[in-house]
Amino acid sequence: MPELPEVETVKNGLAPIMEGRTFKSVLLNRKDIRFPFPNDFITRLEGKTLIRLTRRAKFLVAELSSGETLLMHLGMSGRFTIEAGTDDPGHAPRSTSLVPIDSGNTNPKHDHVIFTMSGDPPPLIIYNDPRRFGFMELLEKGELGRMKDLGPEPLSNQFSGPILRDALTKKKSPIKTALLDQRVVAGLGNIYVCEALYDSKISPFRKSCDVSQDECETLSHEIKRTLEAAIKAGGSTLKDFAGVDGALGYFQHRFKVYGHEEHACPTTGCKGTITRAKQSGRSTFYCPHCQI
Ligand SMILES: [Zn+2]
Numbered sequence: 510m511p512e513l514p515e516v517e518t519v520k521n522g523l524a525p526i527m528e529g530r531t532f533k534s535v536l537l538n539r540k541d542i543r544f545p546f547p548n549d550f551i552t553r554l555e556g557k558t559l560i561r562l563t564r565r566a567k568f569l570v571a572e573l574s575s576g577e578t579l580l581m582h583l584g585m586s587g588r589f590t591i592e593a594g595t596d597d598p599g600h601a602p603r604s605t606s607l608v609p610i611d612s613g614n615t616n617p618k619h620d621h622v623i624f625t626m627s628g629d630p631p632p633l634i635i636y637n638d639p640r641r642f643g644f645m646e647l648l649e650k651g652e653l654g655r656m657k658d659l660g661p662e663p664l665s666n667q668f669s670g671p672i673l674r675d676a677l678t679k680k681k682s683p684i685k686t687a688l689l690d691q692r693v694v695a696g697l698g699n700i701y702v703c704e705a706l707y708d709s710k711i712s713p714f715r716k717s718c719d720v721s722q723d724e725c726e727t728l729s730h731e732i733k734r735t736l737e738a739a740i741k742a743g744g745s746t747l748k749d750f751a752g753v754d755g756a757l758g759y760f761q762h763r764f765k766v767y768g769h770e771e772h773a774c775p776t777t778g779c780k781g782t783i784t785r786a787k788q789s790g791r792s793t794f795y796c797p798h799c800q801i
Contacts, residue, residue, distance in 0.1 A: 511583045513663070513696035514736055516567045518743030519589055524562040526591050527571070527634060530626040531558045538621050543584055543644040553577060553647055554624075566659050566695035576650040584642025592633045659695040663732050668694060670726030677717040677725065684720055685713035686789050688732075697732065700767045701739070703794045705732045707766045712800045713786075713793045766794040774798060 511519070532554045537546060547553070558574040571579040622636040622645065636643070648654045660676070661667035676693045677684070687693050688702045697705075706713050708731040711724055720728070765775050766783050774781040774796040781798025 510585050510698060510700075511567065511587065512698035512701055512739075513564075513567060514701070514739035514743055516569065516583060516696070517564050517740050519583070520562055520564045520569055521743075523569070523589060523591070523634065526632050527559045527562055527624075527626060529558065529560075530628055530632070531556060531574075532624055533627050533631055534625045536623040536625075538623075542587075542621055542638055542641045543582075544646075546645060547647040550645070550647065554579065559626075565656055565662070566691060567698070568656060570656075578648040578650075578652075580646040580648060580654060580656070581636075582644050582655075584638060584640065584644065586640040587636065587638040587643030590635045590637065592635060593630045658692050660690075660692045661694060663694050663696060663729075663736055668729060668733075670722065670729045673729045674720070674722050674725035677720055680717035682717055683713060683788060684711060684715045684717050685793055687717040689789075689791070694732070699791050700764065701732070701735050703767045704764055705735045707795060707800060708735060710799055710801065712797075713788060713795050766796065769794060 535551045535554045537551065540546060553575065554573070557577075559571050559579075560574055561572045563570045563572075567582060569581040569583075571581070573579060616637075616639065619637045619639045620635050621638055621641070624634040624636075626632045626634060636645075646654050661672060673694070677687055680687050680693075682690075685702060685706060688697055688705070689699065691697075703713070705728060709724065709728045711720065711728060769783045770785040772783045774783060776796070776799050779796060779799045781796040783794055784797055786793045786795070
């Protein structure tokens with residue numbers, strides 16, 4: 510499932526291709542993904558220029574020349590590929606993928622949206638999503654839509670130890686659950702929360718309000734470090750694979766605890782075993798020995 514670093518990498522891959530270009534045509538292969546496409550989706554995009562592509566939490570945010578914003582969310586299995594199109598969209602080659610977001614070939618039957626951008630050859634931006642948990646929205650100027658209640662961006666100065674501590678003081682829920690709350694910090698998902706808690710040596714079951722000021726300092730630092738390392742890894746993969754056929758292995762990042770149930774704890778000197786538990790319906794991976 511794409512989390513903040515993966516979305517950042519997708520943004521970094523799409524921005525140089527899409528920014529400054531106009532939507533020549535928009536093809537929808539169905540009426541909805543997770544939600545129905547907005548009214549007049551095609552006409553509100555065609556002929557408009559994509560001015561800037563940024564990321565907020567796990568959203569791709571495209572500012573359009575019309576003043577509207579195109580919001581794109583990858584859900585569980587969404588991915589974009591970039592292909593060199595031809596002026597005849599019926600004969601677009603499928604062979605020059607630049608930005609697949611995980612390994613494995615995409616099945617064209619899950620290509621739900623195809624943007625043809627201006628250019629020669631015109632780049633095709635294809636949105637493929639087998640599980641259809643992703644969605645696209647168009648926001649009018651000043652409207653925030655689903656980004657309304659998002660907490661601070663973890664990599665910005667708006668997020669720090671004291672700010673995290675402040676958000677946690679009234680919470681009785683486990684720290685793992687609190688960190689997944691997008692109002693506490695935006696863009697974190699199950700994988701990076703498990704990793705950051707492990708690196709901070711904090712048990713995922715600790716009551717949020719009992720996590721000390723010093724621990725919040727460590728935790729905010731580890732969250733930033735974990736995300737930055739993943740973005741760096743994703744970015745270098747993207748560069749290595751740019752223009753080459755084949756897959757980009759985001760999900761082959763080396764995680765320390767996530768997915769490593771029953772493995773020995775990677776901390777030197779720790780005799781613990783990585784354990785899997787269920788919390789709020791999600792798997793938690795942790796070391797019961799060094800996370801206290
Ligand atoms: Zn351990």
